[in-house]
Amino acid sequence: MLNFSYHSPTKILFGKDMEFEVGKEVANYGKKILLHYGGGSIKRIGLYDRVIDSLKKEGIEYIELPGVQPNPRLKLVRKGIEICKEEDIDLILAVGGGSVVDSAKAIGIGAKYDGDVWELFEKKAVPKDTIPVGVILTLPATGSETSNSTVVTNEETKVKVSVRSEIVRPAFAILNPETTYSLPKEQTSAGVSDIMAHIFERYFTNTRNVDLTDRLCEGTLRTLIKYAPIVLKEPNNYAARAEIMWTGTIAHNGILGLGREEDWASHKIGHEISAMYDTTHGVTLSIIFPAWMKYVYKNNVERFAQFAVRVFDVEADFNNPEVVALEGIRRLEEFFRSIGLPTTFKEAGIPTDKIDEMARRCISNSGGDSVGFFVKLYEKDVLEIYKLALE
Amino acid sequence: MLNFSYHSPTKILFGKDMEFEVGKEVANYGKKILLHYGGGSIKRIGLYDRVIDSLKKEGIEYIELPGVQPNPRLKLVRKGIEICKEEDIDLILAVGGGSVVDSAKAIGIGAKYDGDVWELFEKKAVPKDTIPVGVILTLPATGSETSNSTVVTNEETKVKVSVRSEIVRPAFAILNPETTYSLPKEQTSAGVSDIMAHIFERYFTNTRNVDLTDRLCEGTLRTLIKYAPIVLKEPNNYAARAEIMWTGTIAHNGILGLGREEDWASHKIGHEISAMYDTTHGVTLSIIFPAWMKYVYKNNVERFAQFAVRVFDVEADFNNPEVVALEGIRRLEEFFRSIGLPTTFKEAGIPTDKIDEMARRCISNSGGDSVGFFVKLYEKDVLEIYKLALE
Numbered sequence: 001m002l003n004f005s006y007h008s009p010t011k012i013l014f015g016k017d018m019e020f021e022v023g024k025e026v027a028n029y030g031k032k033i034l035l036h037y038g039g040g041s042i043k044r045i046g047l048y049d050r051v052i053d054s055l056k057k058e059g060i061e062y063i064e065l066p067g068v069q070p071n072p073r074l075k076l077v078r079k080g081i082e083i084c085k086e087e088d089i090d091l092i093l094a095v096g097g098g099s100v101v102d103s104a105k106a107i108g109i110g111a112k113y114d115g116d117v118w119e120l121f122e123k124k125a126v127p128k129d130t131i132p133v134g135v136i137l138t139l140p141a142t143g144s145e146t147s148n149s150t151v152v153t154n155e156e157t158k159v160k161v162s163v164r165s166e167i168v169r170p171a172f173a174i175l176n177p178e179t180t181y182s183l184p185k186e187q188t189s190a191g192v193s194d195i196m197a198h199i200f201e202r203y204f205t206n207t208r209n210v211d212l213t214d215r216l217c218e219g220t221l222r223t224l225i226k227y228a229p230i231v232l233k234e235p236n237n238y239a240a241r242a243e244i245m246w247t248g249t250i251a252h253n254g255i256l257g258l259g260r261e262e263d264w265a266s267h268k269i270g271h272e273i274s275a276m277y278d279t280t281h282g283v284t285l286s287i288i289f290p291a292w293m294k295y296v297y298k299n300n301v302e303r304f305a306q307f308a309v310r311v312f313d314v315e316a317d318f319n320n321p322e323v324v325a326l327e328g329i330r331r332l333e334e335f336f337r338s339i340g341l342p343t344t345f346k347e348a349g350i351p352t353d354k355i356d357e358m359a360r361r362c363i364s365n366s367g368g369d370s371v372g373f374f375v376k377l378y379e380k381d382v383l384e385i386y387k388l389a390l391e
Numbered sequence: 392m393l394n395f396s397y398h399s400p401t402k403i404l405f406g407k408d409m410e411f412e413v414g415k416e417v418a419n420y421g422k423k424i425l426l427h428y429g430g431g432s433i434k435r436i437g438l439y440d441r442v443i444d445s446l447k448k449e450g451i452e453y454i455e456l457p458g459v460q461p462n463p464r465l466k467l468v469r470k471g472i473e474i475c476k477e478e479d480i481d482l483i484l485a486v487g488g489g490s491v492v493d494s495a496k497a498i499g500i501g502a503k504y505d506g507d508v509w510e511l512f513e514k515k516a517v518p519k520d521t522i523p524v525g526v527i528l529t530l531p532a533t534g535s536e537t538s539n540s541t542v543v544t545n546e547e548t549k550v551k552v553s554v555r556s557e558i559v560r561p562a563f564a565i566l567n568p569e570t571t572y573s574l575p576k577e578q579t580s581a582g583v584s585d586i587m588a589h590i591f592e593r594y595f596t597n598t599r600n601v602d603l604t605d606r607l608c609e610g611t612l613r614t615l616i617k618y619a620p621i622v623l624k625e626p627n628n629y630a631a632r633a634e635i636m637w638t639g640t641i642a643h644n645g646i647l648g649l650g651r652e653e654d655w656a657s658h659k660i661g662h663e664i665s666a667m668y669d670t671t672h673g674v675t676l677s678i679i680f681p682a683w684m685k686y687v688y689k690n691n692v693e694r695f696a697q698f699a700v701r702v703f704d705v706e707a708d709f710n711n712p713e714v715v716a717l718e719g720i721r722r723l724e725e726f727f728r729s730i731g732l733p734t735t736f737k738e739a740g741i742p743t744d745k746i747d748e749m750a751r752r753c754i755s756n757s758g759g760d761s762v763g764f765f766v767k768l769y770e771k772d773v774l775e776i777y778k779l780a781l782e
Contacts, residue, residue, distance in 0.1 A: 001406070001630065001633045001634070001637070002406065003405060003406025003407060003408075003409065004403075004404075004405050004406060005402070005403065005404050005405070006402070006403040006405070007400075007401075007402040007403070008399065009398075009400040010398075011396070011397070011398040012395075012396065012397040012398070013395075013396050014392075014394060014395050014396070014397070014649070014650065015392070015393065015394025015395060015650075016394060017394075018394065208630070209630035209633065209634070211614055211617065211618070211634055212610070212611065212614040212634050212637055212638050212641065213637075215609075215610030215611070215613060215614060216607055216610050216611075216641075218610065219603070219606030219607055219609065219610045220603060220606070220607075222606060223602055223603040223606060226602070227602070239392065239599070239600035242392045242600065242650075243392070243600070243602055243603050246392070246603055246604075246649075246650070247603050250603065250607075250646075255641075255646075258405070258637075259405065259406075259633075259637070
């Protein structure tokens with residue numbers, strides 16, 4: 001186990017009707033907020049009205065900034081920063097999925113930064129402060145409601161990159177599983193893939209002696225595998241929606257990666273697909289992860305065999321660990337397909353003629369000459385992984 | 392899953408040499424601290440000197456209050472409160488095991504309370520504020536380094552009771568597994584029993600649909616069962632000590648009980664043994680838990696069968712769930728004995744002639760007419776559990 005420092009100060013309010021608490025939570029931070037959301041879905045499910053009621057009850061003034069799109073855009077972030085500076089905003093309230101939360105986080109650090117916010121994403125400076133961000137989550141997926149990162153797309157240059165900083169962990173997060181009942185199947189499935197990917201990026205490590213954390217990862221993965229098919233069949237099943245929603249937070253609040261080297265290559269390889277074709281984040285991950293696994297498993301067959309046995313109940317054949325490892329990867333692909341997710345470019349209908357450019361951009365956007373730690377992947381390796389994912 | 396609110400703001404610094412960071416952490420809170428510890432053990436292992444060096448480097452002034460005993464005493468708490476008030480202390484630094492941490496927490500809330508601190512333990516008032524508490528942990532057991540509770544014994548009345556409040560979560564906790572190398576075997580084992588008990592109090596619930604959290608509990612228990620024998624055989628095994636130490640925090644930072652009704656009867660039943668005979672807390676739990684399980688398992692055989700199968704690898708015989716459940720309890724007793732812990736009064740050499748009085752006091756100290764939630768236990772039930780634990 002490696003040394004670590006961990007601080008996850010986000011207050012969580014989880015359960016039915018918890019959105020009615022938002023006014024009181026906000027009041028701890030001030031009287032004037034930026035209300036940030038996407039399109040009509042929070043209005044359609046009545047969440048918008050409940051939030052407004054709760055804010056009004058506490059006398060909170062709110063300025064609205066809707067319009068966040070999936071793969072949130074720099075332009076809207078800049079607009080939010082402008083409003084925050086002009087209006088002296090006390091807190092940014094993100095109501096929606098991970099894109100809204102990431103956009104809010106970017107606005108928060110941008111409003112407290114002297115230069116242009118994109119410099120923080122280009123790693124030309126590190127964020128030192130933020131306007132507090134509160135969250136009402138409606139889509140379990142990115143884990144952004146408690147995480148220490150935000151991902152934004154520069155729509156002009158088609159660059160999708162992240163800022164990682166303890167500064168960006170939200171002040172509070174409200175999670176009501178009922179708000180996820182009306183999610184389309186594709187979003188539910190893509191969310192599950194995203195959550196699994198957050199665990200994989202931590203689980204597949206060469207750091208030894210991380211047994212407790214391995215078990216926490218495995219239990220979280222098993223929960224997803226059990227409940228994803230249930231929520232797809234019974235979208236209004238509270239118990240199952242609650243398991244998926246809480247799993248999304250546990251997967252990415254940091255606790256599953258403590259004391260180990262994490263990887264994050266697959267996220268970066270997937271980001272290039274989103275940047276190029278605006279593909280849903282979770283879909284890029286169900287495509288890239290099996291390919292990544294096939295490319296790297298030989299580097300640590302034991303870990304992939306453990307994954308197969310403990311997560312997918314593959315029989316533990318110690319004479320043939322490689323067979324066990326490959327069966328685990330096969331079952332993961334099967335699982336993704338069973339919940340309606342593509343595992344190749346072809347299945348997703350994504351063009352395949354720009355993979356050279358994507359591999360090149362993946363490395364150049366990383367700021368170094370490689371991505372990942374489980375195995376360091378150079379441009380040629382990233383290209384091979386795209387090729388393995390073609391069909 | 393029940394609704395919940397969760398906030399665990401303690402900053403964790405985990406790993407080798409992390410105690411050298413203490414001066415910097417303390418400096419975030421002020422310049423004058425109460426340095427609270429037990430006896431000579433922290434000096435014997437050189438920890439005391441390292442802490443003092445780090446404090447001096449940051450120009451921190453410290454007033455020492457040593458002398459904390461296991462089952463920390465009210466008298467010393469009152470003395471600490473006096474010092475804090477007179478000296479205008481900014482932070483209380485607890486260096487030691489759970490007793491030192493609990494004593495520091497009690498001092499922290501007592502110093503900010505107008506009346507006598509014991510009123511907070513008698514539930515005559517609730518704590519509203521505390522002097523911040525920092526921790527350097529040397530004994531993985533009570534989980535007090537991040538928990539929301541403190542337990543103190545009134546040595547005059549022999550009453551051992553707790554305060555639960557979000558206020559008492561420490562500001563930071565430093566955990567270096569190396570500081571646990573020199574622990575006597577009995578303390579290591581009693582610590583493991585205490586950690587397991589914190590999970591049991593949460594795991595054995597009648598709340599349904601708590602699957603993710605069940606799995607996190609089970610993984611944590613399996614880790615303890617695997618590594619406890621290793622640290623007893625190889626006390627300087629860093630990897631194994633690290634697993635046990637981190638397990639102690641995970642077991643009691645609250646995350647394993649979210650969304651479910653917790654029990655806590657066994658702790659209260661065990662507290663009466665400590666209050667009467669000053670028995671080590673973990674030892675009271677290895678005695679009481681198997682007896683409690685035998686007394687209550689019929690109330691929810693399925694849960695005890697799940698425990699047996701998932702934690703102790705008992706074969707899943709669905710035609711005979713009761714047999715499965717009982718085999719799980721038997722294996723737990725066997726495990727406790729294998730790490731040198733008593734599972735009865737007799738094995739522990741504890742007198743058995745005061746169990747009537749202990750049962751009476753257990754209920755009267757609870758402030759109601761029963762303890763526990765998995766099954767509500769009245770005085771006659773508590774007495775029966777003591778009887779099941781006699782030999």
